[in-house]
Amino acid sequence: MRQHLLNDLTTEHYRRSVVEGVERVAAQLAATDRPFTGATVDSLASRVERIDLDRPLHDTTAVLDELEDVYLRDAVYFHHPRYLAHLNCPVVIPAVLGEAVLSAVNSSLDTWDQSAGGTLIERRLIDWTAQRIGLGPAADGVFTSGGTQSNLQALLLAREEAGTGSLARLRILASEASHFSVRKSAKLLGLGADAVIPVPVGHDKRMQTLALAHELERCRRDDLVPMAVVATAGTTDFGSIDPLPGIAELCTRFGTWLHVDAAYGCGLLLSPRRRGLLDGIERADSVTVDYHKSFFQPVSSSAVLVRDGATLRHATYHAEYLNPRRMARERIPNQVDKSLQTTRRFDALKLWTTLRMMGADGIGALFDEVCDLAGEGWKLLAADPRFDVVVEPQLSTLVFRCVPSSAADPAGIDRANLHARNALFASGDAVVASTEVDGRHYLKFTLLNPETTTDDIAAVLELIARHAGQYPGESLDRAS
Missing domain, CATH: 3.40.640.10 (Type I PLP-dependent aspartate aminotransferase-like (Major domain))
Incomplete structure:
Protein backbone atom coordinates (compact mmCIF):
# COMPACT_ATOMS: atom_id res chain seq x y z
CA MET A 1 0.00 0.00 0.00
CA ARG A 2 3.04 2.30 0.23
CA GLN A 3 2.70 3.12 -3.46
CA HIS A 4 -0.27 5.33 -2.56
CA LEU A 5 1.73 7.57 -0.22
CA LEU A 6 2.64 10.86 -1.89
CA ASN A 7 6.41 11.26 -1.75
CA ASP A 8 9.50 11.46 -3.92
CA LEU A 9 9.07 7.83 -5.01
CA THR A 10 5.47 8.14 -6.17
CA THR A 11 5.40 11.37 -8.15
CA GLU A 12 4.54 9.63 -11.42
CA HIS A 13 1.62 7.78 -9.81
CA TYR A 14 0.47 11.09 -8.33
CA ARG A 15 0.68 12.82 -11.69
CA ARG A 16 -1.24 10.10 -13.55
CA SER A 17 -3.97 9.82 -10.91
CA VAL A 18 -4.59 13.55 -10.64
CA VAL A 19 -4.60 14.03 -14.41
CA GLU A 20 -7.12 11.21 -14.80
CA GLY A 21 -9.32 12.78 -12.13
CA VAL A 22 -9.07 16.22 -13.72
CA GLU A 23 -9.96 14.80 -17.12
CA ARG A 24 -12.99 13.04 -15.66
CA VAL A 25 -14.25 16.23 -14.01
CA ALA A 26 -13.54 18.27 -17.15
CA ALA A 27 -15.54 15.82 -19.25
CA GLN A 28 -18.43 15.99 -16.80
CA LEU A 29 -18.41 19.80 -16.80
CA ALA A 30 -18.37 19.85 -20.60
CA ALA A 31 -21.32 17.47 -20.77
CA THR A 32 -23.45 19.16 -18.10
CA ASP A 33 -26.45 20.83 -19.72
CA ARG A 34 -28.46 21.61 -16.58
CA PRO A 35 -27.55 22.35 -12.96
CA PHE A 36 -29.02 19.12 -11.57
CA THR A 37 -30.24 15.78 -12.91
CA GLY A 38 -33.28 15.65 -10.65
CA ALA A 39 -32.02 12.53 -8.88
CA THR A 40 -34.02 11.67 -5.77
CA VAL A 41 -32.71 11.03 -2.27
CA ASP A 42 -33.80 7.40 -2.43
CA SER A 43 -32.13 6.68 -5.77
CA LEU A 44 -28.82 8.18 -4.68
CA ALA A 45 -28.92 6.63 -1.22
CA SER A 46 -29.41 3.14 -2.59
CA ARG A 47 -26.33 3.51 -4.81
CA VAL A 48 -24.18 4.79 -1.97
CA GLU A 49 -25.39 2.19 0.53
CA ARG A 50 -24.65 -0.80 -1.67
CA ILE A 51 -20.94 0.04 -1.85
CA ASP A 52 -18.81 -2.20 0.37
CA LEU A 53 -16.19 0.11 1.88
CA ASP A 54 -14.21 -2.89 3.14
CA ARG A 55 -13.53 -4.10 -0.42
CA PRO A 56 -11.27 -1.57 -2.18
CA LEU A 57 -11.16 -1.37 -5.97
CA HIS A 58 -7.35 -0.97 -6.27
CA ASP A 59 -7.66 0.89 -9.58
CA THR A 60 -7.93 4.61 -10.24
CA THR A 61 -10.21 4.23 -13.25
CA ALA A 62 -12.56 1.94 -11.32
CA VAL A 63 -12.68 4.37 -8.40
CA LEU A 64 -13.53 7.24 -10.74
CA ASP A 65 -16.18 5.17 -12.50
CA GLU A 66 -17.83 4.47 -9.18
CA LEU A 67 -17.49 8.12 -8.14
CA GLU A 68 -19.20 9.19 -11.32
CA ASP A 69 -22.13 6.95 -10.42
CA VAL A 70 -22.56 8.13 -6.82
CA TYR A 71 -21.49 11.77 -7.10
CA LEU A 72 -20.23 13.41 -10.28
CA ARG A 73 -23.20 12.66 -12.52
CA ASP A 74 -25.81 13.88 -10.02
CA ALA A 75 -23.91 16.68 -8.30
CA VAL A 76 -25.47 20.13 -8.16
CA TYR A 77 -23.27 22.19 -10.49
CA PHE A 78 -22.87 25.82 -9.44
CA HIS A 79 -21.08 26.72 -12.67
CA HIS A 80 -24.28 26.24 -14.68
CA PRO A 81 -25.95 29.57 -15.54
CA ARG A 82 -29.34 28.36 -14.29
CA TYR A 83 -28.13 27.53 -10.81
CA LEU A 84 -29.70 30.54 -9.09
CA ALA A 85 -30.23 29.32 -5.54
CA HIS A 86 -27.81 29.88 -2.69
CA LEU A 87 -24.62 31.85 -2.07
CA ASN A 88 -22.54 29.35 -4.03
CA CYS A 89 -20.30 30.85 -6.67
CA PRO A 90 -18.68 29.29 -9.71
CA VAL A 91 -14.96 29.11 -9.01
CA VAL A 92 -12.07 30.57 -10.97
CA ILE A 93 -9.41 28.28 -12.39
CA PRO A 94 -6.43 29.94 -10.60
CA ALA A 95 -8.11 29.12 -7.29
CA VAL A 96 -8.63 25.51 -8.32
CA LEU A 97 -4.92 25.39 -9.17
CA GLY A 98 -4.14 26.70 -5.69
CA GLU A 99 -6.46 24.06 -4.20
CA ALA A 100 -4.56 21.30 -5.98
CA VAL A 101 -1.24 22.60 -4.70
CA LEU A 102 -2.31 23.12 -1.10
CA SER A 103 -3.95 19.68 -0.90
CA ALA A 104 -0.84 17.94 -2.17
CA VAL A 105 1.66 19.77 0.03
CA ASN A 106 -0.82 19.64 2.95
CA SER A 107 0.62 22.46 5.05
CA TRP A 352 -3.14 34.26 -3.57
CA THR A 353 -3.02 32.40 -6.90
CA THR A 354 -6.22 34.14 -7.99
CA LEU A 355 -4.89 37.62 -7.25
CA ARG A 356 -1.57 36.86 -8.90
CA MET A 357 -3.32 35.61 -12.06
CA MET A 358 -6.38 37.88 -12.32
CA GLY A 359 -5.72 40.90 -10.12
CA ALA A 360 -8.17 42.52 -7.73
CA ASP A 361 -9.89 44.54 -10.45
CA GLY A 362 -10.54 41.38 -12.44
CA ILE A 363 -12.35 39.75 -9.51
CA GLY A 364 -14.25 42.94 -8.74
CA ALA A 365 -15.38 43.28 -12.34
CA LEU A 366 -16.93 39.80 -12.19
CA PHE A 367 -18.85 40.75 -9.05
CA ASP A 368 -20.02 43.96 -10.69
CA GLU A 369 -21.38 41.87 -13.57
CA VAL A 370 -23.64 39.80 -11.33
CA CYS A 371 -24.83 42.92 -9.50
CA ASP A 372 -25.69 44.47 -12.88
CA LEU A 373 -27.50 41.26 -13.79
CA ALA A 374 -29.60 41.45 -10.63
CA GLY A 375 -30.63 44.96 -11.59
CA GLU A 376 -31.81 43.72 -14.97
CA GLY A 377 -33.63 40.83 -13.32
CA TRP A 378 -35.42 43.26 -11.00
CA LYS A 379 -36.65 45.21 -14.02
CA LEU A 380 -38.04 42.02 -15.56
CA LEU A 381 -39.85 41.12 -12.35
CA ALA A 382 -41.16 44.61 -11.67
CA ALA A 383 -42.61 44.83 -15.19
CA ASP A 384 -44.33 41.42 -15.07
CA PRO A 385 -47.75 41.41 -13.37
CA ARG A 386 -47.40 37.68 -12.65
CA PHE A 387 -44.70 38.39 -10.07
CA ASP A 388 -44.37 40.30 -6.81
CA VAL A 389 -40.77 41.39 -6.13
CA VAL A 390 -39.81 42.49 -2.62
CA VAL A 391 -37.02 45.05 -2.96
CA GLU A 392 -34.67 46.46 -5.58
CA PRO A 393 -31.30 44.73 -5.04
CA GLN A 394 -28.14 46.40 -3.78
CA LEU A 395 -26.09 43.29 -4.57
CA SER A 396 -27.10 40.23 -6.59
CA THR A 397 -30.16 38.77 -4.84
CA LEU A 398 -33.79 38.89 -5.96
CA VAL A 399 -36.66 37.85 -3.68
CA PHE A 400 -40.04 37.45 -5.37
CA ARG A 401 -43.02 35.20 -5.81
CA CYS A 402 -45.36 34.23 -8.58
CA VAL A 403 -49.00 35.23 -8.15
CA PRO A 404 -50.92 32.80 -10.37
CA SER A 405 -54.40 33.82 -11.38
CA SER A 406 -55.70 30.47 -10.17
CA ALA A 407 -54.65 31.13 -6.56
CA ALA A 408 -57.61 32.22 -4.45
CA ASP A 409 -55.86 33.36 -1.27
CA PRO A 410 -52.38 34.09 0.20
CA ALA A 411 -52.04 30.52 1.47
CA GLY A 412 -52.77 29.23 -2.01
CA ILE A 413 -50.09 31.51 -3.44
CA ASP A 414 -47.64 30.13 -0.86
CA ARG A 415 -48.42 26.55 -1.85
CA ALA A 416 -48.16 27.32 -5.55
CA ASN A 417 -44.70 28.85 -5.14
CA LEU A 418 -43.45 25.99 -3.01
CA HIS A 419 -44.81 23.57 -5.60
CA ALA A 420 -43.05 25.51 -8.37
CA ARG A 421 -39.71 25.36 -6.56
CA ASN A 422 -40.04 21.63 -5.88
CA ALA A 423 -41.11 20.87 -9.43
CA LEU A 424 -38.26 22.92 -10.86
CA PHE A 425 -35.70 21.14 -8.70
CA ALA A 426 -37.13 17.73 -9.57
CA SER A 427 -36.84 18.55 -13.26
CA GLY A 428 -33.23 19.68 -12.91
CA ASP A 429 -33.86 22.52 -15.37
CA ALA A 430 -32.92 25.15 -12.80
CA VAL A 431 -32.30 25.49 -9.08
CA VAL A 432 -33.77 28.37 -7.07
CA ALA A 433 -33.97 29.04 -3.35
CA SER A 434 -36.85 30.03 -1.10
CA THR A 435 -37.45 32.05 2.03
CA GLU A 436 -40.22 33.69 4.04
CA VAL A 437 -41.13 37.37 4.02
CA ASP A 438 -43.64 38.53 6.63
CA GLY A 439 -44.78 34.94 7.06
CA ARG A 440 -45.39 34.34 3.35
CA HIS A 441 -43.48 31.99 1.05
CA TYR A 442 -41.19 33.63 -1.53
CA LEU A 443 -38.64 32.42 -4.04
CA LYS A 444 -35.09 33.70 -4.34
CA PHE A 445 -32.48 34.11 -7.05
CA THR A 446 -28.92 34.47 -5.79
CA LEU A 447 -26.96 35.54 -8.85
CA LEU A 448 -23.24 34.83 -8.59
CA ASN A 449 -22.46 33.50 -12.05
CA PRO A 450 -21.25 36.06 -14.61
CA GLU A 451 -22.23 33.57 -17.34
CA THR A 452 -25.91 33.83 -16.39
CA THR A 453 -27.82 36.12 -18.74
CA THR A 454 -31.13 37.97 -18.65
CA ASP A 455 -32.37 35.33 -21.09
CA ASP A 456 -31.61 32.67 -18.48
CA ILE A 457 -33.50 34.64 -15.85
CA ALA A 458 -36.46 35.14 -18.17
CA ALA A 459 -36.52 31.44 -19.07
CA VAL A 460 -36.49 30.36 -15.42
CA LEU A 461 -39.24 32.85 -14.59
CA GLU A 462 -41.35 31.31 -17.34
CA LEU A 463 -40.75 27.85 -15.87
CA ILE A 464 -41.73 29.08 -12.42
CA ALA A 465 -44.89 30.70 -13.74
CA ARG A 466 -45.83 27.54 -15.60
CA HIS A 467 -45.27 25.26 -12.60
CA ALA A 468 -47.08 27.63 -10.25
CA GLY A 469 -49.99 27.94 -12.67
CA GLN A 470 -50.24 24.16 -12.87
CA TYR A 471 -50.29 23.72 -9.09
CA PRO A 472 -52.97 21.10 -8.51
CA GLY A 473 -54.16 22.18 -5.09
CA GLU A 474 -54.15 19.21 -2.76
CA SER A 475 -51.23 17.49 -4.53
CA LEU A 476 -48.71 19.72 -2.74
CA ASP A 477 -48.10 17.12 -0.06
CA ARG A 478 -47.32 14.54 -2.74
CA ALA A 479 -44.98 16.97 -4.58
CA SER A 480 -42.95 17.87 -1.53
Missing part, protein backbone atom coordinates in the same frame (compact mmCIF):
# COMPACT_ATOMS: atom_id res chain seq x y z
CA SER A 108 -1.07 23.07 8.37
CA LEU A 109 -1.32 26.76 9.16
CA ASP A 110 -1.21 26.50 12.94
CA THR A 111 2.54 26.86 13.52
CA TRP A 112 5.52 28.26 11.66
CA ASP A 113 7.36 24.96 11.74
CA GLN A 114 4.51 23.35 9.76
CA SER A 115 3.89 26.06 7.19
CA ALA A 116 6.74 28.58 6.86
CA GLY A 117 5.98 30.41 3.60
CA GLY A 118 2.29 29.58 3.95
CA THR A 119 2.17 31.55 7.18
CA LEU A 120 3.66 34.59 5.47
CA ILE A 121 1.31 34.36 2.49
CA GLU A 122 -1.73 34.20 4.79
CA ARG A 123 -0.48 37.15 6.84
CA ARG A 124 0.13 39.19 3.70
CA LEU A 125 -3.41 38.49 2.47
CA ILE A 126 -4.84 39.48 5.84
CA ASP A 127 -2.92 42.75 5.68
CA TRP A 128 -4.08 43.30 2.10
CA THR A 129 -7.72 42.71 3.03
CA ALA A 130 -7.47 44.96 6.08
CA GLN A 131 -6.05 47.72 3.88
CA ARG A 132 -8.90 47.28 1.42
CA ILE A 133 -11.34 47.67 4.31
CA GLY A 134 -9.39 50.61 5.77
CA LEU A 135 -8.98 49.24 9.29
CA GLY A 136 -5.66 50.98 9.98
CA PRO A 137 -2.07 49.98 10.82
CA ALA A 138 -2.88 47.94 13.95
CA ALA A 139 -5.28 45.63 12.11
CA ASP A 140 -4.86 41.87 11.99
CA GLY A 141 -6.92 38.75 11.44
CA VAL A 142 -6.90 35.11 10.46
CA PHE A 143 -8.45 32.82 7.87
CA THR A 144 -11.43 30.75 9.02
CA SER A 145 -13.69 27.99 7.74
CA GLY A 146 -16.51 30.37 6.84
CA GLY A 147 -18.76 33.21 7.90
CA THR A 148 -20.26 31.35 10.85
CA GLN A 149 -16.84 30.80 12.42
CA SER A 150 -15.76 34.35 11.60
CA ASN A 151 -18.86 35.78 13.26
CA LEU A 152 -18.38 33.52 16.28
CA GLN A 153 -14.78 34.62 16.77
CA ALA A 154 -15.64 38.31 16.34
CA LEU A 155 -18.37 38.06 18.96
CA LEU A 156 -16.06 36.15 21.29
CA LEU A 157 -13.63 39.06 21.11
CA ALA A 158 -16.47 41.53 21.65
CA ARG A 159 -17.66 39.58 24.69
CA GLU A 160 -14.21 39.62 26.24
CA GLU A 161 -13.67 43.30 25.45
CA ALA A 162 -17.00 44.16 27.09
CA GLY A 163 -15.29 43.39 30.39
CA THR A 164 -18.33 42.57 32.50
CA GLY A 165 -18.47 39.67 34.91
CA SER A 166 -22.15 38.92 34.29
CA LEU A 167 -22.96 37.18 31.02
CA ALA A 168 -26.67 37.65 31.73
CA ARG A 169 -26.30 41.42 31.19
CA LEU A 170 -24.69 41.15 27.76
CA ARG A 171 -26.66 41.93 24.64
CA ILE A 172 -25.96 41.70 20.91
CA LEU A 173 -27.96 43.96 18.60
CA ALA A 174 -28.48 42.81 15.01
CA SER A 175 -31.07 43.49 12.37
CA GLU A 176 -34.06 41.24 11.80
CA ALA A 177 -32.42 40.23 8.51
CA SER A 178 -29.04 39.28 10.01
CA HIS A 179 -27.52 35.83 9.58
CA PHE A 180 -28.64 33.04 11.91
CA SER A 181 -25.02 32.52 12.99
CA VAL A 182 -25.35 35.61 15.21
CA ARG A 183 -27.93 33.82 17.35
CA LYS A 184 -25.99 30.57 17.19
CA SER A 185 -22.84 32.38 18.34
CA ALA A 186 -24.71 33.87 21.30
CA LYS A 187 -25.68 30.39 22.39
CA LEU A 188 -22.16 29.02 21.95
CA LEU A 189 -20.77 31.95 23.94
CA GLY A 190 -22.94 31.11 26.93
CA LEU A 191 -25.32 34.03 26.61
CA GLY A 192 -29.04 33.78 27.31
CA ALA A 193 -31.71 33.09 24.72
CA ASP A 194 -32.72 36.76 24.83
CA ALA A 195 -29.17 38.01 24.35
CA VAL A 196 -29.70 38.90 20.69
CA ILE A 197 -31.97 41.91 20.26
CA PRO A 198 -33.51 42.05 16.76
CA VAL A 199 -33.50 45.57 15.36
CA PRO A 200 -36.29 46.35 12.87
CA VAL A 201 -35.54 46.88 9.20
CA GLY A 202 -37.23 49.23 6.78
CA HIS A 203 -38.95 48.41 3.50
CA ASP A 204 -35.48 48.18 1.96
CA LYS A 205 -34.52 45.43 4.46
CA ARG A 206 -31.78 47.61 6.02
CA MET A 207 -31.41 48.16 9.73
CA GLN A 208 -33.21 51.28 10.96
CA THR A 209 -30.73 53.46 12.81
CA LEU A 210 -33.47 55.16 14.83
CA ALA A 211 -34.60 51.75 16.06
CA LEU A 212 -31.00 50.84 16.88
CA ALA A 213 -30.58 54.05 18.89
CA HIS A 214 -33.79 53.24 20.77
CA GLU A 215 -32.55 49.75 21.66
CA LEU A 216 -29.16 51.03 22.77
CA GLU A 217 -30.87 53.59 24.99
CA ARG A 218 -33.11 50.86 26.40
CA CYS A 219 -30.07 48.72 27.22
CA ARG A 220 -28.52 51.63 29.10
CA ARG A 221 -31.78 52.30 30.95
CA ASP A 222 -32.19 48.62 31.91
CA ASP A 223 -28.56 48.29 33.09
CA LEU A 224 -27.74 45.92 30.22
CA VAL A 225 -24.40 45.90 28.36
CA PRO A 226 -24.61 46.09 24.54
CA MET A 227 -21.43 44.11 23.91
CA ALA A 228 -21.74 44.36 20.11
CA VAL A 229 -23.78 45.69 17.25
CA VAL A 230 -23.74 43.45 14.18
CA ALA A 231 -24.24 45.35 10.94
CA THR A 232 -24.76 43.26 7.82
CA ALA A 233 -23.16 44.20 4.51
CA GLY A 234 -25.13 41.87 2.27
CA THR A 235 -27.93 39.99 4.01
CA THR A 236 -28.38 36.39 2.91
CA ASP A 237 -31.99 36.83 1.82
CA PHE A 238 -32.00 40.30 0.29
CA GLY A 239 -28.38 41.36 -0.27
CA SER A 240 -29.22 44.50 1.68
CA ILE A 241 -26.46 46.59 3.23
CA ASP A 242 -27.15 48.21 6.58
CA PRO A 243 -26.43 51.98 6.85
CA LEU A 244 -22.86 51.55 8.08
CA PRO A 245 -21.93 55.22 8.74
CA GLY A 246 -24.96 55.85 10.94
CA ILE A 247 -24.50 52.57 12.81
CA ALA A 248 -20.81 53.37 13.36
CA GLU A 249 -21.76 56.76 14.84
CA LEU A 250 -24.10 55.11 17.32
CA CYS A 251 -21.48 52.52 18.30
CA THR A 252 -18.98 55.31 18.97
CA ARG A 253 -21.53 57.22 21.04
CA PHE A 254 -22.44 54.20 23.17
CA GLY A 255 -18.94 52.69 23.31
CA THR A 256 -20.10 49.49 21.64
CA TRP A 257 -18.09 47.04 19.53
CA LEU A 258 -19.11 47.22 15.86
CA HIS A 259 -18.93 44.00 13.90
CA VAL A 260 -19.70 44.10 10.18
CA ASP A 261 -20.77 40.80 8.67
CA ALA A 262 -19.64 41.31 5.07
CA ALA A 263 -19.55 37.61 4.23
CA TYR A 264 -21.58 38.30 1.09
CA GLY A 265 -20.85 41.95 0.37
CA CYS A 266 -17.07 41.70 0.69
CA GLY A 267 -16.81 41.47 -3.10
CA LEU A 268 -17.54 45.21 -3.13
CA LEU A 269 -14.06 45.75 -1.68
CA LEU A 270 -12.76 45.01 -5.19
CA SER A 271 -15.56 46.58 -7.20
CA PRO A 272 -14.43 49.26 -9.64
CA ARG A 273 -17.92 50.84 -9.50
CA ARG A 274 -19.66 49.95 -6.22
CA ARG A 275 -17.03 50.28 -3.48
CA GLY A 276 -18.95 53.25 -2.04
CA LEU A 277 -21.72 50.92 -0.85
CA LEU A 278 -19.33 49.83 1.90
CA ASP A 279 -18.53 53.32 3.15
CA GLY A 280 -18.36 53.15 6.94
CA ILE A 281 -16.96 49.62 7.09
CA GLU A 282 -13.56 51.14 7.90
CA ARG A 283 -14.94 52.11 11.32
CA ALA A 284 -15.68 48.53 12.33
CA ASP A 285 -13.92 46.78 15.19
CA SER A 286 -14.22 43.47 13.34
CA VAL A 287 -15.27 42.33 9.89
CA THR A 288 -16.26 38.98 8.40
CA VAL A 289 -15.34 38.32 4.77
CA ASP A 290 -16.17 35.18 2.77
CA TYR A 291 -13.90 34.94 -0.22
CA HIS A 292 -15.82 31.79 -1.20
CA LYS A 293 -18.92 33.85 -1.91
CA SER A 294 -18.08 36.95 -3.92
CA PHE A 295 -14.38 36.40 -4.69
CA PHE A 296 -15.21 33.22 -6.69
CA GLN A 297 -13.12 30.96 -4.46
CA PRO A 298 -13.70 27.26 -3.68
CA VAL A 299 -15.06 26.43 -0.25
CA SER A 300 -13.67 27.12 2.20
CA SER A 301 -12.06 30.53 2.18
CA SER A 302 -13.05 33.11 4.79
CA ALA A 303 -11.44 35.44 7.30
CA VAL A 304 -12.16 37.55 10.33
CA LEU A 305 -10.39 40.92 10.48
CA VAL A 306 -10.00 43.16 13.54
CA ARG A 307 -9.10 46.83 13.89
CA ASP A 308 -6.82 46.16 16.86
CA GLY A 309 -4.76 43.02 16.49
CA ALA A 310 -4.20 42.92 20.24
CA THR A 311 -7.81 41.81 20.72
CA LEU A 312 -6.97 38.48 19.10
CA ARG A 313 -5.28 37.56 22.37
CA HIS A 314 -8.70 36.45 23.60
CA ALA A 315 -8.39 33.43 21.28
CA THR A 316 -4.81 32.62 22.33
CA TYR A 317 -3.85 29.50 24.24
CA HIS A 318 -0.35 28.10 24.58
CA ALA A 319 0.65 24.45 24.55
CA GLU A 320 4.23 23.41 25.22
CA TYR A 321 4.23 20.85 22.42
CA LEU A 322 2.94 23.32 19.85
CA ASN A 323 3.23 27.06 20.55
CA PRO A 324 4.92 27.65 23.91
CA ARG A 325 4.96 31.21 25.23
CA ARG A 326 8.65 31.60 24.49
CA MET A 327 7.84 31.51 20.76
CA ALA A 328 5.75 34.65 21.11
CA ARG A 329 8.64 36.36 22.90
CA GLU A 330 10.95 35.22 20.08
CA ARG A 331 8.48 36.65 17.54
CA ILE A 332 7.92 33.31 15.82
CA PRO A 333 4.68 33.74 13.83
CA ASN A 334 2.33 30.96 14.90
CA GLN A 335 -1.12 31.54 13.40
CA VAL A 336 -2.73 29.26 15.99
CA ASP A 337 -2.22 32.14 18.43
CA LYS A 338 -5.03 33.97 16.59
CA SER A 339 -7.33 31.14 15.57
CA LEU A 340 -10.18 29.12 17.05
CA GLN A 341 -8.88 26.18 15.02
CA THR A 342 -5.65 24.31 15.55
CA THR A 343 -4.99 22.22 12.45
CA ARG A 344 -6.02 24.43 9.56
CA ARG A 345 -5.79 24.19 5.77
CA PHE A 346 -3.75 26.64 3.71
CA ASP A 347 -6.92 28.09 2.16
CA ALA A 348 -5.23 31.44 1.68
CA LEU A 349 -3.21 29.99 -1.21
CA LYS A 350 -6.32 29.91 -3.43
CA LEU A 351 -6.86 33.63 -3.05
